[in-house]
Amino acid sequence: MKKNVLIIGAGGVAQVVAHKAAQNNDILGDIHIASRSIAKCEKIVAEVLEKGSLKVPGVLKAHALDALDIEATKALIRETGVEIVINVGSAFVNMSVLRAVIDTGVAYIDTAIHEDPAKICETPPWYGNYEWHHGDECAAKGITAIHGAGFDPGVVNAYAALAVQDYFDQVDSIDIIDVNAGSHGRYFATNFDPEINFREFTGQVYSWQNGEWQTNQMFEISRIDDLPVVGEQTTYLSGHDEIHSLSRNLPVKDIRFWMGFGAHYINVFTVLKNLGLLSEQPVMTAEGLEVVPLKVVKAVLPDPSSLAPDYTGKTCIGDLVKGTRDGAAREIFIYQICDHKESYDEVGSQAISYTAGVPPVAAAILIARGDWDVRRQVNVEELPPHPFLDLLNRIGLPSRIRDGEGDRALEFTQAEDGRWSVAGA
Incomplete structure (x- = not known):
């Protein structure tokens, strides 16, 4: 059973992810939040604590991280002992975070396709330009990588x-x-x-x-x-x-x-x-x-x-x-x-x-429980929809x-x- 979560990003979606992860920390364990602005992460931590979102006493900690820095991301994963990374940062960092996850052997969830800042609307299918290139490596190393687990996609x-x-x-x-x-x-x-x-x-x-x-x-x-x-x-x-x-x-x-x-x-x-x-x-x-x-x-x-x-x-x-x-x-x-x-x-x-922040937490819970810990790279439609949608019914998105x-x-x-x-x- 995987547990302990690293949330990458500190925007509005990350704030939702943090609250919902805290509400389910009896399953998910320690919660860490990282972005380039540690002040934004600390603000989210303070708001989660103020609302009393933690279901049980546990770790809720902010970190400074440039997610484009693969080695720094790998170091933070190892330092915190997380086993699930929820990437809700900019779509520009997806491939860097995915590389760090594969190298450290933990599970990965994102909510959008990777984008190159210098390119717009590349040749379809867009996943085929970036994420899907790592399918064989994820399968060989037993890495669960779930792409597009927000609302749309997700x-x-x-x-x-x-x-x-x-x-x-x-x-x-x-x-x-x-x-x-x-x-x-x-x-x-x-x-x-x-x-x-x-x-x-x-x-x-x-x-x-x-x-x-x-x-x-x-x-x-x-x-x-x-x-x-x-x-x-x-x-x-x-x-x-x-x-x-x-x-x-x-x-x-x-x-x-x-x-x-x-x-x-x-x-x-x-x-x-x-x-x-x-x-x-x-x-x-x-x-x-x-x-x-x-x-x-x-x-x-x-x-x-x-x-x-x-x-x-x-x-x-x-x-x-x-x-x-x-x-x-x-x-x-x-x-x-x-x-x-x-x-x-x-x-x-x-x-x-x-709507974008609740689903990746549901995905993390399903990985933690084993339902979605498939040890390969997938998009959401390749996974059983019933436990996902049933869980969302229960945690805020009926x-x-x-x-x-x-x-x-x-x-x-x-x-x-x-x-x-x-x-x-």
């Missing part, structure tokens, strides 16, 4: 696997829909790292259609859905991490990702892009200073973690799955609703961070399903022989 991958396994004989399409119907009250801000946020939308939009990659421009294609709780919403075809693993691991010919944007966001984004302010390539100022426009924009926008106190409203994220069962057409929507204010009241973060029989909680049962079933499948 929970939506588990929804997709559940649909394929339990609800359909054949799945024809999976449309992942992500809507934030909340309001933070600022003129303009992004809900997570602005640099990563903008990079998702400035290049090609890749989708998996008719069993091959298709490209479009951002905001070129939209749809309108009447969603549970948040109502009628317009979303846009977007490129996203989970498509790049689902297209390889599930027998589905159409897999798309749709994200909701308001007109104001689109207008500001368009102006910034047309002015060249979202470029990742350096430019020279008149004073002879080399700057990256995208990093300048990031510097002047609000820190996403600062939005939490004033955030209201809810998010709705789920998988709309279509196919056939017993020769008849079938459609289901498996989804989760998260409230911004409730998230802030519990852990001091808004719902975007909450899922629901809407189909021809109505809208109800997604409930799981485990038999004495260990086999899982889901109600209504």
Whole structure:
């Protein structure tokens, strides 16, 4: 049984991870938090202690770490005695942290695909450019490395696997829909790292259609859905991490990702892009200073973690799955609703961070228990979805399903022989 956790990162998602790990430290053991800013880590530690999140007395400690420094990361892993690393730092550090994990023999969880700061929207599948190169090494050394274990990617991958396994004989399409119907009250801000946020939308939009990659421009294609709780919403075809693993691991010919944007966001984004302010390539100022426009924009926008106190409203994220069962057409929507204010009241973060931060802790618990300690490299859809989704139901992210029989909680049962079933499948 693996235990003792190192959380890499100190943003809004890391704050959620720290609180949820503390709430389950009877299973996870010691908790260590590391980032370049030890002050941010210490602030998270103080907030976890202030809210009394530790389930049992235990270690909760902050560390300074440049996660791009592989040797320093390896040294911290060995010094702390952790056996599970939860990487919720910038996507730029993934491969450095993964290298350190493989070299030290501990388990690894991340929530997004690695990115090269100098490249945007590389040739798909994106995992094939970086993470998947280490699959054979992870298997040979018995390293459990779970990629994309946030919400999207992560929970939506588990929804997709559940649909394929339990609800359909054949799945024809999976449309992942992500809507934030909340309001933070600022003129303009992004809900997570602005640099990563903008990079998702400035290049090609890749989708998996008719069993091959298709490209479009951002905001070129939209749809309108009447969603549970948040109502009628317009979303846009977007490129996203989970498509790049689902297209390889599930027998589905159409897999798309749709994200909701308001007109104001689109207008500001368009102006910034047309002015060249979202470029990742350096430019020279008149004073002879080399700057990256995208990093300048990031510097002047609000820190996403600062939005939490004033955030209201809810998010709705789920998988709309279509196919056939017993020769008849079938459609289901498996989804989760998260409230911004409730998230802030519990852990001091808004719902975007909450939905991203709870799942990797669930994954860590499943590794600790042995359910997901598979000693190889995987994406979430390659793992049993039932224990993951059942655990999320219990620790803060309950899922629901809407189909021809109505809208109800997604409930799981485990038999004495260990086999899982889901109600209504």
